[in-house]
Amino acid sequence: MSITFREELKDLTPYQPGKPIDDVKREYGISDVIKLASNENPLGCSPKCIEAIKKAADSLAIYPDGNCTLLKESLSKKLNVTPKQIALSSGSDEMVDILAKTFISKDDEVILSSVTFPRYISTTKMMGGKPVIVPLEKWTYNLDGMLKALSDDTKLIWLCNPNNPTGTMFTEEKLLNFLSKVPKDVIVVYDEAYNEYVTSDEYPKNSIELLKKYDNLIILRTFSKIYGLASLRIGYTIANEEVIQNIDKVRAAFNVNSLAQAAALAALNDEEFIKKSYETNKEGKKYLYEEFNKLGLEYAQSETNHIFVNVEKDANEVYVELQKRGMIIRPIIDTWIRVSIGTSEQNAIFIKLLKEVLNK
Numbered sequence: 371m372s373i374t375f376r377e378e379l380k381d382l383t384p385y386q387p388g389k390p391i392d393d394v395k396r397e398y399g400i401s402d403v404i405k406l407a408s409n410e411n412p413l414g415c416s417p418k419c420i421e422a423i424k425k426a427a428d429s430l431a432i433y434p435d436g437n438c439t440l441l442k443e444s445l446s447k448k449l450n451v452t453p454k455q456i457a458l459s460s461g462s463d464e465m466v467d468i469l470a471k472t473f474i475s476k477d478d479e480v481i482l483s484s485v486t487f488p489r490y491i492s493t494t495k496m497m498g499g500k501p502v503i504v505p506l507e508k509w510t511y512n513l514d515g516m517l518k519a520l521s522d523d524t525k526l527i528w529l530c531n532p533n534n535p536t537g538t539m540f541t542e543e544k545l546l547n548f549l550s551k552v553p554k555d556v557i558v559v560y561d562e563a564y565n566e567y568v569t570s571d572e573y574p575k576n577s578i579e580l581l582k583k584y585d586n587l588i589i590l591r592t593f594s595k596i597y598g599l600a601s602l603r604i605g606y607t608i609a610n611e612e613v614i615q616n617i618d619k620v621r622a623a624f625n626v627n628s629l630a631q632a633a634a635l636a637a638l639n640d641e642e643f644i645k646k647s648y649e650t651n652k653e654g655k656k657y658l659y660e661e662f663n664k665l666g667l668e669y670a671q672s673e674t675n676h677i678f679v680n681v682e683k684d685a686n687e688v689y690v691e692l693q694k695r696g697m698i699i700r701p702i703i704d705t706w707i708r709v710s711i712g713t714s715e716q717n718a719i720f721i722k723l724l725k726e727v728l729n730k
C-alpha cells in the first residue's frame with residue numbers, strides 16, 4: 371500500500387519563483403548578478419523599517435500580536451475604515467490561499483483571467499473549485515467577458531488591477547460597471563498589489579470607498595512591492611467586518627511575525643520613501659519604453675513596476691541567455707518576457723545585455 375494525496379493536487383505544480391541571485395552565481399560561476407525577476411523594490415526599504423526591526427528584535431522569544439493591533443490601527447486611520455475591516459497576512463499570497471479556503475467549495479465555479487497571478491488558479495483547484503478562464507484582451511482584463519462567464523454556480527472572481535505579469539490596468543469606469551452587474555452573493559477579490567505605482571488618472575483610486583456599497587468586495591494589498599518588504603512576508607486585506615471575522619477563523623493564529631509588523635508600521639510612516647520609489651519607477655519605465663521603441667520591440671502599457679515585452683525570440687531562450695550574462699528576468703509566454711523596473715544603472719545594464727542577446 372502506498373500513500374495517496376488529495377485528488378485536487380494531481381495537476382498542480384509548485385509555484386516557480388524568480389530564480390535566486392545566488393543560484394545563478396553558482397550555476398554560471400559569475401559574481402555580478404542582477405535580479406529583475408520578482409517585481410521587488412530596487413531601492414530596498416525605508417531606513418525607518420530597519421530601525422524598527424532592530425528594536426523589535428529584542429522580543430524574538432515572544433509570540434507576535436496575532437491581531438496586529440497597532441498596525442490595524444495605523445492602517446485604519448490611513449484608509450478610513452475600521453480596524454475590524456482589516457486582516458493581515460504573511461504576504462498577500464497567503465491571503466489568496468486563505469480566501470480560497472474561506473469561500474471555495476468543491477465544484478464551485480471561479481472566474482479568472484488567463485495570464486495573471488498564478489496563485490488564483492492553484493488555490494482554486496486546491497479547494498476543488500472549477501476555474502472558468504477568460505482570456506485577456508490586448509493583454510488586459512476582459513471584464514465584459516468575465517460578466518458573460520457568470521453562472522448560477524459562480525462563487526468567486528479573481529481580479530488583479532493592475533495585472534501581473536502584463537502590467538496593464540482597467541479603468542474605474544469599467545470596475546464600477548462590473549461591480550454593478552455582478553450578483554451580490556458572488557465574491558469579488560480585487561488584488562491591488564501594484565496600486566501605488568499607477569500613473570493613469572483613470573485608475574480606480576478610491577476602491578476602498580466601494581466597500582461601503584459592495585459587501586462582496588475584498589481588496590488585497592501588500593508591503594512586498596513599493597514598501598520593499600518582500601522578504602518579511604506581510605500584506606493586508608480590507609473588506610466588510612463579517613468577511614474579516616471568517617478570515618480570522620481560517621488563518622493561523624500568528625501568521626504575521628513581529629518583525630514584519632514593526633517594519634510595516636514604520637513603512638506606513640515614510641511617505642518620502644514611497645514618493646522616491648514611485649518616481650524612480652516612473653523614470654525607469656520611461657527609459658525602458660524609449661529603449662524598447664528604439665529596438666522596435668512591442669510592449670504592454672504598464673501601470674506597475676514591471677514591463678511585459680515581446681522579445682521576438684523564444685522567451686525561455688532569452689531568459690537563459692540573459693542569465694548567463696548575470697541578468698535574471700521572467701519568461702512568461704511564447705516570445706514575451708517580464709522585466710521588473712530597476713534602478714537606472716540596472717535598467718541600462720539590462721538593455722545592454724538584451725541587445726547582445728537579441729543581436730541588435
Ligand SMILES: Cc1ncc(COP(=O)(O)O)c(C=O)c1O
Binds near residue numbers: 460463533534591
Ligand atoms: C498580483 C499579485 N498579488 C499578490 C502577490 C503576492 O505578494 P506577497 O505575497 O509578496 O504580498 C504578488 C506577488 O508578486 C502579485 O504580483
